[in-house]
Amino acid sequence: xxxxxxVRPKEGILDPQGEAVRGALPALGFGGVKTVHIGRLIEMExxxxxxxxxxxxxxxxxxxxxxxxxEVVS
Amino acid sequence: xxxxxxVRPKEGILDPQGEAVRGALPALGFGGVKTVHIGRLIEMExxxxxxxxxxxxxxxxxxxxxxxxxEVVS
Numbered sequence: 001x002x003x004x005x006x007v008r009p010k011e012g013i014l015d016p017q018g019e020a021v022r023g024a025l026p027a028l029g030f031g032g033v034k035t036v037h038i039g040r041l042i043e044m045e046x047x048x049x050x051x052x053x054x055x056x057x058x059x060x061x062x063x064x065x066x067x068x069x070x071e072v073v074s
Numbered sequence: 075x076x077x078x079x080x081v082r083p084k085e086g087i088l089d090p091q092g093e094a095v096r097g098a099l100p101a102l103g104f105g106g107v108k109t110v111h112i113g114r115l116i117e118m119e120x121x122x123x124x125x126x127x128x129x130x131x132x133x134x135x136x137x138x139x140x141x142x143x144x145e146v147v148s
Contacts (some may be wrong), residue, residue, distance in 0.1 A: 036118045041080050059098060
C-alpha cells in the first residue's frame, strides 16, 4: 500500500524556507500571499501500515520541532 | 484560503533523500518498505487561488525535474 506522510514545522518554530519563499513572491509579481510554510512530503510503498507511525517518530520527523500526519492513499 | 502544494521528484529522477531513508529503515528495525520518495510540502494562506498554479511553476517547483499538485484545503 502507498502511504503519504506530511511533516511540517511546529507552530512557532522558525521556518526560514517558508519565509524566503514568502519574501520572494512579491518580486515575481505574486501578491496576496499571507503565510508560507514549507515542510516535507514523504511517500512510501509499504507492506503494512502498522509501523508507519513509529517510522514517523523515529526517522521521518523530528518530534521536537516538527509535527507529522500520515494517511494511506492507495 | 489555505492551499496545499505537494512537490515531488519526477518519475525516473534521482531521489537521494528517499534512497537514504529507505536504506536507513532496516537498521532501525523497520522492514517491508519497498520505496521511499521525498518531496516538499508547501502550505500557504492566500487571498485567491488564481495564481497558485503560476507560483508552482515559477517558484515553488522546478518543472524540469519535479512535478507538483495543489489543492485548496480550507
